[in-house]
Amino acid sequence: MRRCSPPIDSVWAHGENNNMAELLIIVGVSALIIATLGLMHEAGSRGHSPLFFLLPMVSFGQVQSHWEYYRWWALARVGAVLTTAVGVGLLVMTGGLAGDIAVQPMSSQSGQVLRGEKKASSTAFVSSEEAALLVVEGQGKRLTGRLHGEPFRYDRVALIDGVLTLSQGEGFLADLEVRVLLGWNPEDITERKTLIVGPSDEGAPVAHLSWKPQGKDYPETRIFEGGYRMELALAPLDTGQLSGSIVLVMPDSFKSYLSGNFTAHTNHLRYRNGEVDLYFDHEDTLAYVAEEFLKTQFPQGALLHVQTKHATLHRAEKVGLVIATVELSNGEVQERKIRLEKADVGWAVVPGSMDTRVTVAPQDQGIKLVEPNIETPGETHSTAPEPVTLxxxxxxxxxxxxxxxxxxxxxxxxxxxxxxxxxxxxxVMSVGSGNVERSVGAPELKSMTLSSGKQVLLESTGSKLPISAQQQPKVESASVKSVQQRPVSPETTEPASEGHSELKTLIGKKVVIEASDGSKRTGVLQSLVDDQLTLSVPVGAGSMEFFYDLDSIRHIEAAR
Structure with missing residues (x-):
């Protein structure tokens, strides 16, 4: 736990004092000029040299000798000098001459406006009973509060580059936001870490309070280098996430405060309904899609670690490139370049775009890496396990x-x-950066191959008839005979056989299917089993399969 150093005195630079100092200086200088001109006019009318009165100390003797003539103008000039001196002294006390005057917002100024003080004093609200009751009410609940007089309920909390950001609003510029410059690295938070800051502590992290004025597109920000009270706790939660709680009471006139629990992200990923938003344009989104794709390219236990080295995003062209380092269990280290594009499903890997370069050779040559759909060079079928029939x-x-x-x-x-x-x-099949579930019937299945290379052949159901059926050959033959004796209408069988033969010629080709409801899909005709066909439609970096009954198809033709 970190505690800030003992307190020191700090002075608040009020805008009213600055205005008063400026007014005194203006009045004093104006009165000094008028009094000097009056003395020069009086001296000229009496035949004296008016140039002596340009320098106050030089004309002191002449004023003393002719006091009855110059006394009122001389007293006015003394008063003007004193007024100017008081204004300058007040300006120095408020820090105006030291360059620490707060920057006031101007209506004509565009962009973000900052207000800040080098030293900020606390207010009575920070240590008041009212603030204590407000923060106690929010403890143990989702982070809420009040910022600049507006209710606050967080939409996103992030700890990136050492800055803790608590924001409300989904836009590029948040509607309400607090930033605390902690200087913490999220990777160093391996256990619960806390920070307590008192209202008068020295060396407190700088805090920014931002809000959007009514009718403005850009926020205004007030900077505090002290004077606030904060109790912060962060702990590791998951990859790229931290769990935390905060109590923050700000020393502004709007009695701003925050209290409650939150989940902080350590990257720029955006989430929608609890899942990563693949439509959000950012390098971190590309890195996430690429890493998830690489995790599906290796057998279980072969992949140790995937780390993105560099990600490049071209928003205008809607394309990107990710360079990642892959560490395998056999000691091999690879560098993989993956190209991505923004499709209808969001950012996805471009099929066939991955380049692989081995940077560290495998240490154990006995371990063989088997990737999906890629045969190992020199592999012979004699080493494969014997197939089984089930x-x-x-x-x-x-x-x-x-x-x-x-x-x-x-x-x-x-x-x-x-x-x-x-x-x-x-x-469950991988499609792009997500999954799709496919159902396969027993009549469609021919064989199954395990990840170990073992092949499982499917035993024909006709070869295993029940014993009762084998003991009644006469009944079976009779039933077959009765079926054969039934009159078969050629009008009903011939078109079906002709239709099946025509459709079988389209298997493996690109076709357009129009369903009875009017919907159309274009894809590759994969199979035709009984009265059901399978259409494979490209989706992102993978494909999705649709199943049609022949009765539900209005029209089918080869795509041009």
Whole structure:
């Protein structure tokens, strides 16, 4: 815990005293000029030299010799000199000649206006019972208070570059804001850290109080180098976040104060509904998207650390570049360059844009890094584990594992096997910087490959008929015969077979599908199983799949 040094006396420079000093100086100088001109006129009318009265001490003898003629003008000049001296003395006492006069706002001045004092004295409110009751009421609750006479409820708290910022308002310039120049590095806060500042403590952190005047676009800021009371506590919470509480009572005439708990961010990421806002244009957003993307490119346990070295943002072109350092468990260190673009889903990685450069060779050559969709050079199939054959329900043993699925149509899907229910499984796939859940039916699935390289073949359901069914061949053949004897309408079967054959020629090609509700989507036709087809639509750095029943499609054609 840090406590500031013992108090010293400080003097508040009031604007009223400055105005009074300036008025006394103006009156004194004006009276001095008038009295001097009066003495010169009186001397000229009596035949004396008026030049003697330009210098007060030189004309002292002449005034003394002819006191009855010059006494009123002489007394007026003495009074003018005294008035000027009092004005100068008052100006010196208020610090005006030392350059510490507060900068007053001017209506004609554009931009941010600052008011500040080198030394600020406290007010009675800072140590009053009223302030104590207000801060006690807010303790243990979400940070609230009053700033410059307006209610305050924080929208964002950040500790960046040693400055603690508590702001209200989502705009580029906050509506209400307090900044405390702590000089703390967030990375050094590994345990609870506190700071207590008293109203008369020396060496207190500089505090800025900012507000937007009515009808103004730019805020005004008042600077305090002391005179306030603050109790601050910060503790590590999560990556890029700190939990904290504050009690702050300001020595202004509006009785400003803050009290309560908050979550402080140590970067410029913006959040919307508890998630990172991928539409916010900032280098930290690019770094976040790139790091999250890199975390999905390695098997579990292979990645130790990802650190962004540099991020460049070009707002006009809506593109960016991130250079990151990747440390692997085998000792290898890589430098990866990733290009990003702003798409409909926000900032996302440009597919196929990543460049890799190995800066430190792996220490253990026995550890092999396997990346998704990338085969290791020189790898032979003889080293792969023997494939196994399982039924669909037995795949539940691989839930929560990273797998690669292959469908009957030849499509490959990779992700985390989330659950199996009935004759369907659910796979969580990475799309851009987010996730999408895909459902696959048992009839569509051909095989599954684990992260270890082990292949699981799906056993045909027809090869495992119940014993009761095997013991009744006559009933089965009879039922088949009865089905064969049914009259089949050629009008209903031939168009369906012809439609399926035409659609199968479009598999793997880009098509446009118009649904019965009028919606249109353009993508790659992935598969056609029974009466359901799968369309893959590009989204950001990945793709999203849509499923259609043939009955729900109004029109389908190859894209030009």
């Amino acid at each position: 039924t669909f329900p037995e795949l539940v043993a691989y839930v929560n594992q990273f797998v690669l699925l292959e469908t009957i149509g030849g499509q490959k899907l990779e992700g985390v096997l989330r659950k199996i229910s009935g004759d369907r499984l659910w796979l």
